[in-house]
Amino acid sequence: MSDAGRRAIAEYWDAAAPAFDEEPDHGLREESVRAAWARRVRGWVPDCASDVLDVGCGTGSLSLLLAAGGHRVTGVDLAPRMVGRARAKLVAAGLTARFLVADAAAPPVGDETFDVLLSRHLLWTLPEPERALRNWVRLLRPGGRLVLVEGRWRTAGQGDASPYPGAAGRLPWGDGVGAGELAAAVRPLVSELRVEPLSGEAELWGGPVDDERYALVARR
Numbered sequence: 001m002s003d004a005g006r007r008a009i010a011e012y013w014d015a016a017a018p019a020f021d022e023e024p025d026h027g028l029r030e031e032s033v034r035a036a037w038a039r040r041v042r043g044w045v046p047d048c049a050s051d052v053l054d055v056g057c058g059t060g061s062l063s064l065l066l067a068a069g070g071h072r073v074t075g076v077d078l079a080p081r082m083v084g085r086a087r088a089k090l091v092a093a094g095l096t097a098r099f100l101v102a103d104a105a106a107p108p109v110g111d112e113t114f115d116v117l118l119s120r121h122l123l124w125t126l127p128e129p130e131r132a133l134r135n136w137v138r139l140l141r142p143g144g145r146l147v148l149v150e151g152r153w154r155t156a157g158q159g160d161a162s163p164y165p166g167a168a169g170r171l172p173w174g175d176g177v178g179a180g181e182l183a184a185a186v187r188p189l190v191s192e193l194r195v196e197p198l199s200g201e202a203e204l205w206g207g208p209v210d211d212e213r214y215a216l217v218a219r220r
């Protein structure tokens with residue numbers, strides 16, 4: 001991605017940061033929604049304390065659930081104000097995690113590897129999502145888990161306060177990506193893969209939804 005493209009996307013999310021957590025599935029402020037995500041997250045990560053990389057971590061809602069579960073969490077996000085909120089949220093909860101302001105397509109973690117790489121709702125905004133997937137799998141230890149929470153949203157591109165910086169056809173999965181297409185992209189990179197449909201789980205979203213939402217869980 002060009003520096004200008006990265007800057008434009010970071011500015012968009014910096015502007016969105018103050019209100020981001022108002023959506024039920026973003027801020028997880030309702031106990032029923034938080035508990036539903038906590039249950040799901042527990043099913044995606046090992047029972048023992050693990051190293052987890054949360055790419056495109058936003059305001060850190062899932063990072064927080066992971067840290068609360070005893071995992072060592074690194075969050076990466078392009079937007080400094082999203083990361084600022086994530087840091088503040090963890091501190092307020094008395095939890096620790098490391099947060100990096102960086103491009104999640106190629107996380108700047110040197111030689112570090114992880115037990116789990118988790119990403120929720122990031123792939124749609126990456127100019128080269130398949131390159132990012134290859135980078136992410138390389139960051140996993142053997143047997144490590146890739147967890148991608150994604151969808152094809154009916155509301156994609158509608159009702160935004162400002163147009164999305166990459167909207168002019170430059171984002172291959174800009175309207176979201178269906179489970180079949182994402183599985184086809186991930187399958188050659190991993191040894192095991194399953195898709196958990198999430199559209200029917202109203203408590204995750206704070207109400208019923210009728211578009212495609214799922215988690216793809218794979219093992220290196």
Ligand SMILES: C[S@@+](CC[C@H](N)C(=O)[O-])C[C@H]1O[C@@H](n2cnc3c(N)ncnc32)[C@H](O)[C@@H]1O
Binds near residue numbers: 056102
């Ligand atoms: C829809 S939000 C999802 C946030 C979080 N994963 C969640 O589910 O609550 C998308 C996030 O991706 C971040 N983002 C967009 N492009 C990015 C990139 N290339 N590298 C890192 N973060 C990026 C944005 O700043 C924003 O925080």
